[in-house]
Amino acid sequence: MAEPVSDLSLWPIGNCQVSALVDGAAGLVWGCVPRVDGDPVFCALMNGERQDEGVWRFALEGQVRAIPRYSRNTPILVTRLEAEDGSAVDIIDFCPRAQRSGRMYRPVAYTRIVRPVAGSPRIRMNLSPMRDHGAERAPTTRGTNHIRYLIGNQPLRLTTDAPVGYLMQELAFRVESDLHFFLGPDEPFTGNVRESVRGMEEATGQYWRSWVRGLATPMDWQDAVIRAAITLKLCQHEETGAIVAALTTSIPEAPHSERNWDYRYCWIRDAYYTVQALNRLGALDVLEKYLAYLRNIVDRAAGGQVQPLYSVMGVAELDEGVAEHLAGYRGMGPVRIGNAAYQQIQHDAYGQIVLPTVQGFFDQRLFRMADERDFESLESVGEVAWAMHDQPDAGLWEFRTKQLVHTYSAVMSWAACDRLGNVAARIGKPDREAYWNDRAAKIRQTIEREAWDDAAGHYGAAFGHAHLDASLLQMVELRYIRADNPRFQATFAAIEKALRRGEHMLRYDSEDDFGLPETAFNFCTFWLIEALHLCGRSDEARALFEKMLAHRTPSGLLSEDLDFENGELWGNFPQTYSLVGIIHCAGLLSRGWDTVR
Template identity: 85%
Template sequence: MAEPLSSLSLWPIGNCQVSALIDDAAGLVWGCVPRVDGDPTFCALLGGERQDEGVWRLRLAGQVSATSQYRRNTPMLVTRLEAEDGSAVDVIDFCPRYQHSGRMYRPVAFIRIIRPVAGNPRLEMLLTPMHHYGTEAARTTRGTNHKRFLIGDHQLRLTTDAPIGYIDEGRSFRVEQDLHFFLGPDEPFTGNVAHSIRAMEEATELYWQSWVRGLATPMDWQEAVIRAAITLKLCQHEETGAIVAALTTSIPEAPHSERNWDYRYCWIRDAYYTVQALNRLGALDVLEKYLAYLRNIVDRAAGGHIQPLYSVMGFAELEESVAANLAGYRGMGPVRIGNAAWTQIQHDAYGQIVLPTVQGFFDQRLFRMADERDFESLESVGEVAWKMHDQPDAGLWEFRTRQLVHTYSAVMSWAACDRLGNVAERIGRPERASFWKDRAAKIRARIEAEAWSDEKQHFGAAFGHHHLDASLLQMVELRFIRADDPRFQSTFAAIEMALRRGEHMLRYDSEDDFGQPETAFNICTFWLIEALHMCGRSDEARGLFETMLAHRTASGLLSEDLDFESGELWGNFPQTYSLVGIINCAGLLSRSWDTVR
């Protein structure tokens, strides 16, 4: 039952507690327990040639094709498997999520339904959960209608109305009626399995379609925006409100580059962009939960110091190690657990704490609006932003071996002080408003003096340096400069000349800790699209946006990076940055709803 080596043609399912990635042939190849940053019970995605370990695979006898699609406006996946004799089944994959007994039911559980649709299909199932990052197979025990898996400190139980003996022994069997599989908590499954799972299927579908119904989508590219929004929501760990950068670890940014990082954590920067994009669609529930996460981070921040990233539970220490028993994506290790970036100094994080939190003082829709105590707590973050605005850091690209005073970090510090001034005015504290506006003005003056080059006629990526990076395009988004300002126009022209590669954009082109960048960074290409539109080149922007949409997987998603010559996707998947780009650019470039009324 061996399959070809991994690709990023993957379909995420989840319920904001656990998630999984399904390949094009209905193989569950990635899924961590008990949450996104846990042990990958399903790890075949990173198993190299060991494709029969850490997988839940389904296959028909004589299978000739598999086609997948999501149910409309849900993360519920339907894959049709067809055999050479014309027999076929549908495989329905989802994680249950719906209101139950006054709270959200989102267990650590994966549900699969096998539904015969033609002929006399014979099915073979391979279920081989692993433990400790591919080190050993889960220990098992078997009951009459269930099979139990011991996975480290956790136990999962497969409850089913299928023949458990066939499954246990890996034998093929005929599918003559719907079969139901619930891999979840190790506790008795009360009631009729088929009836209960069908009820979960209906309730989960209704939940997601109702959630999507509340989104304020642009008129154009709605399907792309909705799929991006659903997937961004799956990247939130609802228990705490944290938003992870991606659902995977160690998908390399380029082949054999060793730029393999663990992205299953909450980067303050990435989460800021995510809630900003979803807020533009009116997904206030994600913002509210994330604001609660931020308040806990701020409360625990020693002296106002903010790390670049935290675990989904808010843990600060994310020691980096290597999973020796996993060969890596297509055998391209290492597979990393944890991320040493938590030790880095990245001063843009202060602005990215302040900017989303500010909405809590203005938005009347929120259940809990921010108050003066929140403002005073936020001022401690602003104090550090002020102190560090002209100090060296690793920057948003997380250089591991050098530090500079990065312009993007300084602009974020300016934004933190500027927005604190706005909040102070809002809550009737004119003396604090004046205080923070004065600090913002001083930071602005410093940036304009130190980052602008009269010789080169553009802003540089760092104080006193002429090199460029794509983050300078965010100066307009952050309201530091207007798009029609000649300084931005000339900076954009310089960035386009230095970093644009055809229809794609590098984040920078200078050597870093691992050499010369080999792939385009997808969010930077979306920043290019935004800048083209703001500079009056909207037709070109729309053309590039359509090109980026064409690079999406069949599931409608993007990873972090893209080979600008072959078009192949690389980097962790699905990448929140890239999905943010889809939402933001669609909103910017879409026609108005008034054009069809």
């Protein structure tokens, strides 16, 4: 019996070109081609009760148990299927990734190995990719050792050493030796499939273990940090450097809420937090790729407005529609394709372009150091940040029907100008240093005048408003204010009183476009943990961090939201924001390596 996916027991695999989510019983239930924002050819996750369509599953006759695990320090998934008669097989899932011929080999391909472990196992395979966003099953044709699936402009070919006739008719058969499956581009598979797939498995494992070996992890919670780091890297589309917010679309933020959004795009804000987290671990390869993506975004903007999000290819238009043929996660539609938030005004994006780019002027480890031309481009971004620091926007929570001058956006504009002053000093431009420091000082004056509410005794989430949101906790992280400053202490106390729900934190507690929030936002809970630590409540922060780790899925990951009443995870998965929180808080709270010497 296949394990239900309603509890988000999902295991990501990928190679930074394509990705997939595998459920706890080795069913590949979500995967898009030719990249993360493409057609979901595997869409069972969003297919309601039609779980036999849009899936790739191996079912073991008499199956009573499925035990998934990752191969150590890799995204290679090994799921043991056990039957009531004692027979068992391992299903090994991965997307190939390795250095080959002087470049990275990361094909649009999913690779699976079925390995007999005990007894006389018999399996049945259901491989039923869909096309046109779940409109119909992909038509098939067969060859001697392959099956061809006609999917739009990206036909796929399954090459295998398993009996093709059994596979085509979904008949059960005995597994007496390893079986190898390569679902990739519709082109002849060169070489011996058995040797080639085994070679891919070994090379892919070696790549990921080597990458993890280079991470500067904290001493405590290493397993959690390593799994979060690997998954964050899977969220990068390496061809361009873009980093998506999540691998899925339309898992609702709360049941039947219709807060169903497509997160398979690059939010400038989310990507900033992701590279910040991975940079703390020394994963400079992700930062370098992302900086190249940002340079292209800035070039296309030509000194004008920067959108809050783009496609992984840098495309600006992401028109939002509905996949009419998909019922939705647990039947809770709609399934949205595209995201209308690209049309929103969100002024925090300018700071989130400047802050990661600044490292390029200081970090000698980078292959490409930033230069004066890069500084000139960043200055154009800074000018827009200056112009917009006191103008209304949709805010980082992307309100669709109201605009205010959000304090977080203003602080990000301050940070953009402040960091440009630092860069100017670095490259020997004292006149520009004075220019940007002056602008940062003026923005600070505006924030202190407009965001501080004397009557309430704390900063407000927007100029002239006393209501609160959790983003105010980021004022310390952005170096706008110190944690021991009385104004921050008062604001933190007010936020904790208004937005904390036991072990969890809301984004805000006022009505938005869809009513009152029903779930906590996991990233905000990590902001709470960070603030507790910075304000001297480290024991409490550590205890709360342990409780958040206990909410992770069996794969060691988190989605965007959490029901603070019953602990159920909701929202798109895996959510980069949430994984960033794991990495950042582990680094803050961990003991030092010198404690074990």
